[in-house]
Amino acid sequence: MYRKVVFFITMLLLPLAGRAQFNTDRLVTIGRSALYYEDYVLSIQYFNQAIMAKPYLYEPWFYRAVAKFYLDDFVGAEQDCTQAIDRNPYVVNTYELRGIARIRQEKFSDAIDDYTKALKYDPENRSMWHNRVLCRIQNKEYERALAELDTMAVHWSKYAPAYSMKAEVYMLQKDTAKAIAALDKSLEIDPYDGSTWTMRSIISLARKEWKDAEGYLDKAIHLLPKQAGNYINRALARVNQNNLRGAMADYDTALDIDPNNFLGHYNRGLLRSQVGDDNRAITDFDFVLKLEPDNLMALFNRALLLDRTGDLRGAIRDYSKVIDQYPNFWTGLQYRAACYRRLGMTKQAEADEFRVYKAQLYKSLYGIQPRLNKEQLRKRSDEDMDKYNQLVVADEQEMEHKYESDYRGRVQDRQVEVAFLPMFGLSFDRYHSDVTLYIPFDRQVDAFNQQAGKARRVYVNCNQAALDEPHSKALFSYIDSLSSGIGGTGGRIGAQSALLLRAVAYSATQNFEDAIGDLSEFIQNDTASSLGYWQRAVCQTKVNEFNASLGTDMAMKYANVIADLERAIKLNPQCAYLYYNRGNVYAARKDYARAIEDYTKAISLDQKLAEAYYNRGLAELFSQRTDAGIADLSKAGELGLYNAYSIIKRYAKGDKK
The missing domain is CATH 1.25.40.10 (Tetratricopeptide repeat domain)
Structure with missing residues (x-):
């Protein structure tokens, strides 16, 4: 990155x-x-x-x-x-x-x-060797990929992904024996790579070695518990060992992880049909048909279920759509004829029965009459209607390639991180929550807004939204207007207000250095206000975090942040957010005892401060006080921070990682 x-x-x-x-x-x-x-x-x-x-x-x-x-x-x-x-x-x-x-x-x-x-x-850049090989695999340059993987194995003999990539190439070349040898070597080096266990299971599934496949998938699921495909594959292995209860549980879990998974819904529908759970099977096929309205296999299976549950007209509707596409699908004609007879529609029933009889009599004119395949599996692209009652597998079990890069976006689809919530600072944006009406309030901030008059209001906020282009341009324009007026502002009070407002604007545009400059000048002119110390501590923390990511030792700078917060607390001892912020600094330094003390003080001043419960809960978890931490996170969830429940679930299951 x-x-x-x-x-x-x-x-x-x-x-x-x-x-x-x-x-x-x-x-x-x-x-x-x-x-x-x-x-x-x-x-x-x-x-x-x-x-x-x-x-x-x-x-x-x-x-x-x-x-x-x-x-x-x-x-x-x-x-x-x-x-x-x-x-x-x-x-x-x-x-x-x-x-x-x-x-x-x-x-x-x-x-x-x-x-x-x-x-x-x-x-010697191993990541680029890795990515180039994956690109060659995508281009089907298998021999060149193998040659480069041999070079990688010489340079980095303990690099497990090189062997798993080699196994993938061998699988694409249909050389299963070499693929197994390469996977075994990869697992010998790194037995904790879930994707390698997945690859090993795919070979066993292809060979119909169901018990071995299930064992490999057990290991893959232990290491990659949120990958729906592993549960789908294990269900397949379990069905073929007559473990229907275990297969059903796997389909349920897969669909909890990936609710739109086609294979999960289709196969679970077949399994429910097999065990007599017809109404819920219909629900699964309804969902499949929402995803793929023209899927005739799903349509025929739903027709059978509607037939069995007494919805004969619905069954005829679905049978007819299938027969329109496959006029010689004799099984469908027989079932539709039976529905017509049960409804008293004798003429239509006899027409279907005659078509079947004529086909049986003159089957040489229509080719060999299809018979049900004894196999239990069909490829997803296989449209042979006589395989309607077979479980579906993907056409190709594709490997999910892991390109090595530091440039991975973190905006889309992020899991809940076990990380402390940020500081409260001054902002032009109001605090926002989807599930609570809590409004942060501080007397000195309110006094500043009244003193500033018609100037822009500031709010206490800890979840500053990212700026889009129009808002960023508006802020830059506002900074320019404040800058042109600061030198000639009439009266010390007006100049002070403009300085603080410009510092808040600089903070919003991530220009923390200039914000700190304005705040330092604000503090020189007014040593009795906590706002300057408060916001300067927030800005300095942001600068420290960025510089620390570049490897700079920020110990002295963190001492300055603590000093600013302590001055702010002396000037405004009833402000819960200042104690909360100081707790954040201690937490960042892994001084959890002091952090917990400050969060506790913040909570005593504002019992609705969900962020303080959340961060105190994390500090307690990191201090091995699991019960207390879970209790605080529960309170944070109650107050609207629903991400806390994800962490509670994780720690309640014993995941301390």
């Missing part, structure tokens, strides 16, 4: 260019800070300004490409990487990022070119 990217800045030392270079560096630094805090749209605005000022520098192009990649704009990321390479063709990370962006567009040959160029400069 951008946090780990190594880059080189060429300093221009010409006196006349020094100021412009400094400003460009500041824009890039602020943009990188916005990237760190996942404010991608805002970061792009800063990189745009840097590109306009110095279009010949490669860094703004590269970092803008990173931001676009996070936003799933892979075309834009590729184009910006190309611009960065034109300006500096010797930076390996740019080729790597462009390669990943091209992979996301399935431009595998172009990605191979990028990795090949980058490996000239960094031949």
Whole structure:
């Protein structure tokens, strides 16, 4: 990820260019800070300004490409990487990022070119070897992939994925024996890779070694408990061992994880039909037909179930749709004829029966009459209607490729992280919650708003939303208006208000350094207000987190944050958010005892402060006080932080990882 990217800045030392270079560096630094805090749209605005000022520098192009990649704009990321390479063709990370962006567009040959160029400069970069091999597999360049995997095995003999990728190539070449040997070698090196156990199970499933397949899938599910496909495959193995109860449980779990899984609903519907749970089987086939309205296999199975449960007209409707597509499907004609007879529609029943009789009499004219296949499985693409009662498997058991990259977006589909909630600070946005009406309130903030008069109001908030382009432009414009007025503002009170407001605006645009500058000036002019110390501590924490991600020791800076918060607490001792923020600083330093003490004080001042319960709960969990931690998280969930329940479930099951 951008946090780990190594880059080189060429300093221009010409006196006349020094100021412009400094400003460009500041824009890039602020943009990188916005990237760190996942404010991608805002970061792009800063990189745009840097590109306009110095279009010949490669860094703004590269970092803008990173931001676009996070936003799933892979075309834009590729184009910006190309611009960065034109300006500096010797930076390996740019080729790597462009390669990943091209992979996301399935431009595998172009990605191979990028990795090949980058490996000239960094031949020991294992991740790029890994990704290039996967691209060759996608391009069906199997022999070249095997040759490169042999090279990787020489350089990194203990790198398990090289052997699992080799196994995948052998499987694609239908050489099962070599695939098993490669997988065994991979598992010998790393027995904790769930995807390798999955691959091993696929071979056993293909060989109909059901018991072995189930054992391998048990290990895969233990390591990858949230992968629906493993449960679907284990259900298949269990059905073929007559363990219907276990198979049903696996289908239920798979559909809890992936509610729209076609194979899960279809096969569970067949299994429910087999055990006589007809009404719930109909529900499964209803869902399948919502996903695929033209799926005739599902339609015929639903017709059989409607027939059995007495909905004869519904059954005839479904039978007729199937027969329209397959006029010689004699089984369907026989079932429809039976429905017609039960409804007293003798003429229609006799017409269907005559068609079946004529086919049996003159089957030589229609070809050999199909008979039910004794096999229990069919491929999903197999449309032989006489296989309507067989479990479905995917046409190809494709491996889920894991491309190695530090540029993984974290915006889409994130699991709940066991991480402390952020500090409360001053913001132009109101605190928002989907499930609670809690409104953070502080007397000094309210006094400031009254004193500022018609100026923009500030609020106490801990969940600042990422800015879109219109809002970021509006904030930049607001900062400009405040800057032009600060020097000539009449009266000390007006100047102070403008300074604090501009600091809040800088904070919203991730420009924490300038915000700290304004807050320091605000504090010099007014030592009796807690707001300056409060917001400066929040901004300094943001700067510290970003710098710490680059490997800088921030111990002294954290001491400054504590000092600011202690001054703010002395000036405003009834403010729960200040104790909460200080608790966050202690928690970040793993001083959980002090953190818990501060969170407890915050709760005593505001018993509705859900974030304090949540963070105290985490601090208690990290201190091995599981019962107390779960109790606090339960209270946080009660107050509206429903993500707490995910953590409670995890720890209640004993997952302390």
